[in-house]
Amino acid sequence: MDWIKRIVAMPIFALCLCAATFQSVAQGGHYPDKPIHWIIPNAAGGGTDVLARLLAQSIGPALGQPIVIENKPGAASMIGAGILARSKPDGYTMLTGDNATFATNEHLYEHISYNPAKDFSYVSLIARFPLALIARPSFPASNIRQLITYVKAHPGKVTFATPGVGLPHHLAMELFMQREGLNMVHVPYKGSPAAIQAMLAGDVDVMFVDLASGYPFIAEGKVKAYALASAHRFPTLPELATMSEAGIPNFEVYAWQGVVVPAGTPAPVVARLNKALHAAVNDPSVHKHMIDLGVEPITSSPQEFYDYARSESKRWGTLIAEKKLRAQ
Secondary structure (H helix, E strand, O other), rough: OOOHHHHHHHHHHHHHHHHHHHHHHHOOOOOOOOOEEEOOOOOOOOHHHHHHHHHHHHHHHHHOOOEEEEEEHHHHHHHHHHHHOOOOOOOOOEEEEEEHHHHHHHHOOOOOOOOOOOOOEEEEEEEEEEEEEEEEEOOOOOOOHHHHHHHHHHOOOOOEEEEEOOHHHHHHHHHHHHOOOOOOEEOOOOOHHHHHHHHHHOOOOOOEEHHHHHHHHHHOOOOOEEEOOOOOOEOEEEEEEEEEOOOOOOOOOEEEEEEEOOOOOOHHHHHHHHHHHHHHHHHHHHHHHHHOOOOEEEEHHHHHHHHHHHHHHHHHHHHHHHHHHOOO
């Protein structure tokens, strides 16, 4: 009769084994035990890609597994975000997203392939990109107040460049015009480099540029720099005042980035990734490198990141609706 008892006992043992395995995975006990894929919804070589590869050099060794960067560019980050939303929630696929991914695409496009509030488990913010208000060298205004006066005297004549419709640079200018009652003409380009080159050529007058793209031109005096749309001055440009210091109070706009995983990823796994990201961002050599790139290193808890993204969505969704902005 022993063989009957063994057969009867086998399913019970198997069930217990499965339960123990599930509990271990849910608690993140053996995580990670294989490479982690990091989706970058932008082309290789861009700022988002460079930052991810920089952080991966610290995150991989900390987690004991390789970080595999996968570039999935296109559709204002929606291709990569859609892929992540459909990925298995096991912590082995994560994504860097930005303002567009988590806050503005849902307002700018009629249909998107994911729900930023429901399809992701938010891990941590990792960076903010300060925006500077700049002008072509020959533009007839030496400071922001003169700029405002000039634009009001020439309504519909001054042009402003952006790296694309609905990006933080564009929304910052729309907010600036709304706040100051200005009328300028929007000239969108495909990316910050093209917009800056158009300014240097004298084709456009003013723009908000992120420091990661614009720092060399500001530092070398190739453009006029009026102020930063940040709460504080930036270490590598200590002489450049903030918008508040220049007379435009409470004006803060950033391009920002954070990391998410698919919704339903076990909380201990999210916590492990959060800890690894914090350690990487706060590593002294990484921190300095980010500053040198024109990027402000930041971190957050998962809940802080989620709350920030939702507040940014509400803030810019209101402006987008008021301005009737749409992206194609």
